[in-house]
Amino acid sequence: MGYSLKVLVLGLLSTCLQGVQCDPLKYKMNAPTAVTVPEGLCVIIPCNFTYDPDDASSTSTLYGYWYKEESSDKLPAVATNDGTKSIEDYAQNRFTLSDEVAHGNSLHQRSQKSDGQKYYFRMEKERSAKFSYKTVQPSVNVINLENPEIIFWGDLQAGQPVNITCTAPGSCSLKPPHIFWKFTPRKSTPRSSEMQSNGSQVYISMLDFMPSKTDNGKELTCSVTYGGGASPVSKERTVLLNIRYAPLIQQIQVTHGNDSVKNYTAPSQIVVEKGDSVVLRCMAEGNPPANVTWAKESANLTTDKVLKLSSVKMQDVGEYKCHAQNSEGSDTMSFQLSIAYRPRPCKQKRPHCWRDDSGFQCNCSICSSPMPRIQWLVDGETLEGNTTKGYKQVTTWIEMDVGTSTLRLTGNWDGDHHLVCSGTNAKGEYPIMFFLFSSAESNWSQSTINAVVAVLAVFAIVVLIVAIVLISKKCQRKSMTDLESHKKLRTPHSEISPSGQGFNTIDLNKEAGNYVPKEPEKAEESADIVSNDPEELHYASITFSVPNQMPEPTSEEPQTEYAEIKR
Template sequence: MPKYGRGWQAVFLPLKKKNLVSHMVTQIILILAFFCKGMLSQQGLSFTLEVSRYVPVHRNGCVHIPCQFTYYSSWRETISAYWFKSHAVRVPGLLVATTNGRMMVEESAKNRFHFIGDPNQGNCSLIIMNAEAEDEGRYLLRIEGDVDVKYSYVASKGYTQPYISVIDQPWDVQITWTINSISHQEGTTGPIVAQEGDAVTLVCDANSNPDPNLNWIKGNHDIPMQGKEYVISQIKPEDAGEYQCQAKNQLGSASQTILVTVRYSPRNVTFSITRISRRDPTFSQGFPPEVAHGNKLMAQEGESLRILCQVDSNPPSSTHWIKPDGKTLKQANLLELTELTAEDEGAYVCRANNIIDSTQETFQLYVAYAPKLNEDPQRNATCWQQDNSFLCNCSFMAQPPPQVQWQVDGEIITEKKSKKNQKVTSLVQKNEVTSTLNWTGNLEVDHDIICIGHNFFGTYRMQLPFSALGASITTESYTGSPATVLISGLCGALLGVGFFMLGMFLLKFCKRKLSPKASCEEIVDPTNSGYPKANNNSLIYSNILPVGQRTPHVGQPKIPRQKNVKQEQIPKIPDLTTDKADEVHYAALEFKFKNSNISPPIAEEETVEYSAIRQK
């Protein structure tokens, strides 16, 4: 009789022969009834199991599961115990631990599940080491004897099947993704390459016990939406970046990151400007280093520029330039313009394309230069008389368009400073300005009229002297900064004075060479004069008067580029018919000896004699 078992025996009574058959039937019925009663008593009372219904264990941790059981056997036999993990396919399940050394346990349970109890003593205790997530589930105890005991403590019979729960912080976080576009794509690893406008779905899964809370992070910013799925219905370039799924429970957290890239067509074209050389450094102060689409770029005549076309696209774009004359440059994003002139003005186009699409952007280049005359001489300057007024026009070309002002006899006249008899109007057509002066006044005298066009880079002057006999035009221009203009003016003035002095010297020298030489005898005849002979140092004065009336000299009309010079006032000629006393005029005459061998007489004291000459 086993320690935890229960026995029974049958008693046979003596019977008569005639009742032998019926007696045997009765005995068999009694035996069967008693046997059934014993079986019911065995199931209900002799087979018991004491074990915890729920056993938690940390992943990679260790747990001890205490267990006691009872059984009934009519024979003394050796009992072997088995622990099985319940499995839906295999019955009773996967063998994880046993006291039967001839049985093989599951490979995943080797050296981790240990049966530490003695089943012959009713001990079914179990130890689990290095618990894994796969260890979680319900377990079944079964005993087998070496004679006839074979019993499973299943839940259907009312026995407890312990549930081992492997608890842990989240781990093994994975992100799966799908792209719904023309071609459906899906995967479990990154990076994700989507095209602008695609629908992208991210799904996050994590192993943990208890179940984790899942939330999404892009870069360093939390995404308000939580849950295992994150959907981007129409992805944009701004949606590109790193997406992180974070799983949390009370035991800890874990995360997984995936990179999302977005392919898109070229956009956001900008132009980066580098000025290689500058004629006037102050011109570009504060100028932005980048010029966006549609902006105007101003450069100075003579400068050199390096223009870089920058395009935002993925994958990167190839670019090329189209010049204002329609010529296409080589495949390059760098444009170099050297020694700029007005002919370089116009619209420059940068065209970019990649495998998705193409785009182009334009900037307008303006070349700044000082005022200058129009190529058509008829449009430069005109001046004519109308009734009691004169009308003058002048035209300048410049970039930026010049400001025009007039000077009439030194008085400055502009559109804003016009008077009743002085009116100025201007017409601007692109980089050409035409100004008109309508002046009402005295037309019987000459007028000095100057038209001045100026901008930051220089000044151009046109002089239109208006005379009663006609109008002529002279022009002069200068460019540069005010300091340069002042220095140039001083140098020009000094140079003009030098030329004037040289001219006066040459004129005086020529007059001396061309005047005829006369002898002393031809000038003074000592036999007739009655005056002593004068030597070369004698000075004789005379009041010789002009014979006839002198008229003012008008002279030839002024030619272009000749400044108007006021006529010198002519002295009034005395009237010879009046009775006023004659004025005495004196003249100094110097006589030189023709023959160089004759030496003049040496006078001890220089004498000056005077002679009054009157006209009869």
């Protein structure tokens, strides 16, 4: 009778038991001489054997035993279906014999390095069929288990989804391996599946991955573990993630002549000292590495990330741009390079105060590099930034080297008030002083006052025109009367000299209140005419002199503004 037997790691010699008569020609076995298995995996050894049915009872159970080459059948077996037979400790739960020994299936699970040797098979069936097939001893070769394979199904590009698979060879069908990822990137979903390839059993774990630039350079590990208990076998593969992403300029690094280093993140302005030598470095990150260029205004300066400026002068002041580019995109950072100077009033924005319906406001603008810190001193109280305290509100904004601040005062502010707007930076300080003279003479609104002023102005113009007409006519009549009088008297002194009686010189350069008119010169010849004529004509000489204009305040002098606020 013939049977088929599959074994993992066992050998066999045909031997009849001592004292037992048997026909060796009826006890035969066919099996491969050797099988190869990776450590931790399973192997099936196909094997066919025959025995003499006359030696066995048809109702008896057929038992099979696998032993190591040097082991006696009196010792524990490595695999058997005989529940009364003991098993070697190292073979527990690893060697499996088919339930149907007559079919000859023997399975070896989770091979270890120590399993690499020869094995033989023995059968027993009552009454007397007992035989060890030692002439055929299959050998088992245990080799190193390969690491799992990681495959990227697509390019690793930031923001673009990709699938990653980890593939491991199959173990025993009843004992699949455990596959897991030691590092799971953000936005990833692992899932497992089984696949047959060329008749071999493999297991696959797939990772749905959304890469980001923060994942670049990190390790991704797929680990596979076969079996459990006290002697599991594990293998793993690790890869470095190479994520492509567009460049990002992180900062501008400035090294001054004294070797001091400052880092600027997204600067709008970089201030240096005049005559200083500086080195500007454009710190850009990207994968692949970005090509960096420098430009001033629209002119290219260098194709290197380092820009050197020796002995900085006014011609170096302006807008600079750092541009970084690679195959994934580009980034640009621009800033204004300025030379440091102390605060001073801005020429384009003069300080001033004005009244509105709810109070009054004062505005001051101060230029400096670095940008100024602006503070208000209101009757001894300090205000700055964007703040509100009671009836006082300050609003400040900075644009490059121009700082502008507005002080708004609401409520009752009668009387005189002393205000100071001060700009400060590392180079010095500049104060602008305001003196506010406020009175409560009128409760009229500004629009009403403007209307009244306009009416009065029109009225004054009309009165002036009428007065001029009347005076002109009066002068003509008086001139005719004087001419007739001169003809009647026939006096040799009938004309009034410009330097004679009736001529006063007024010097408007005199201070108000100190004006004293000069005494007229005496002229005896015309005394009666001049003193007795009620319509005497007088001439006055008025001398104007233009006062010197007040000089503009220099950048080193405090500036004072005067404002009169009427209610």
